Amino acid sequence: MTYYAGLDVSLEETAICVVDEDGKIVKEMRAESAPDALHDALKRLDLPLARVGMEACSLTAWLHDGLTQAGWPAICIETRRANASMKAMPNKTDRNDARALAQIMRTGWFRQVHVKSQQSRRWRSLLVARRTVLNHMRSIENVVRAITREDGIKLGTPSRKDFAARVREMAGGEPELMAMLEPLLAVLASMIEELARLTKRVLDIVKNEATCRQLMTSPGIGPIHALTYRATIDRPERFARSRDVGAHLGLTPSRYQSGETDITGKISRCGDELGRTGLVEAAHTLLVRGRKWSALRAWGLAIAERRGMAKAKIAVARKLAVILHRMWVDGTDFRFGKEALA
Structure with a gap:
């Protein structure tokens, strides 16, 4: 029999719910919101836990690191999808939230969040x-x-x-x-x-930091922007494709499609706001203050002529996110390209 645990973390205490593979509640309890206390509580259960899930919050990284080091299969899940499941509960309580998280772990209906170093x-x-x-x-x-x-x-x-x-x-x-x-x-x-x-x-x-110095070879990227991108991405290998970074930072258009309705909206603004803001600032520097020619700047200015500077900054920020990731993975400096002869 396989078991799954859901942890609803609050500042002082964590509500714990354990269910079996059929969804039946096996155990419910509370423990202090600290890695050692949670480890002791889970160990006393003496059950083979396949997943131990918790919602992303300010304590999650600390608890996740502690539980993982103790050998537990800890998983941090995305908040919006967890909230969608929790809304099915008629009453909002820590106990019900832990039950919902346990069922999410059992069904596998979750999106795992990368816990940064x-x-x-x-x-x-x-x-x-x-x-x-x-x-x-x-x-x-x-x-x-x-x-x-x-x-x-x-x-x-x-x-x-x-x-x-x-x-x-x-x-x-x-x-x-x-x-x-x-x-x-x-x-x-x-x-x-x-x-x-x-x-x-x-x-x-x-x-x-060698990676930051490498990223700074790109126009518009200063020390603040380089460290922001470095801290946001953390590990570049977690993205299978460089173009996924733009969507991860919320720089791609949102979409609503239902039947004959298909609307492409503004950028989604999902993901890390600090990293997204840093890239938009870098794009502004590249387009407005920069003077050195590059294929990226020429591309951005062409968009600005057709669609306006605001849209051009977002487009350049999205492309910068992709280029910086590729530079990081390949270990190469920024390529300015060759200016076309008049």
């Missing part, structure tokens, strides 16, 4: 921390602009390092106004220092 997860956390600081800096700058604009002061477009000086120069004659702005400028100065520290950490990593 610990190093890639840490790189991604560093990039998320840097982006968070940058986003909050922009928010503070926008608040300062809004406050000064109410007094008719237009700050223009100074660089980030000159922003505080411009504010003090233009609003320094208003003591009451500066009493509100100085705390914001002090916070902004501190965040600029921390952003520089996080950026230096990224640059140090890229300097010693």
Whole structure:
């Protein structure tokens, strides 16, 4: 007899449900959400588990690594498909979710999610921390602009390092106004220092990471974009075809087809948002700021003439995702191509 386990993970406790190959519930219990505690709970069952499934969440990678190292056939499954099955339950409880996950493991109706290596997860956390600081800096700058604009002061477009000086120069004659702005400028100065520290950490990593340096031979790809792509893909061999990377990052059109209806929509936006955003930023740099000729840039500019720059950026981002994967697999640098003679 073969058995299957479903784990509904929450921050403190995990609901566990075990079913046999006929779908009959054999055991239900709860355990602490920690690898050792889950290992002990599953070991006490003394049953041959074919699959131990859990839904993707913030604790999944840690638990998956621990259970796999302990010898359990742990599987992380995609959230949307799991939710579709869980909606069949009339009541939303941890116990019912664990039951649904166990049945999903038994039927095989799931899409397995790749669990990234610990190093890639840490790189991604560093990039998320840097982006968070940058986003909050922009928010503070926008608040300062809004406050000064109410007094008719237009700050223009100074660089980030000159922003505080411009504010003090233009609003320094208003003591009451500066009493509100100085705390914001002090916070902004501190965040600029921390952003520089996080950026230096990224640059140090890229300097010693051969794959990132290889990816940076592509136009538009800087250190931040290279490490983002490296951390997102993690292992290039998990994609059978390079063109699958574009769909994995949500850069391919969504589609709705039913009977005579067949609608091709905007990009799906599935997958890793950080990696997708990084590629779109790289495409913007390549098309708008880049000056060196390449077959990729010429192709993108031709699309921009026909369909507009917004669509061209998405198309170039999708092609960049494919090209970077091929470069990584083949161990080659970017090929600019030969410019046609006039």
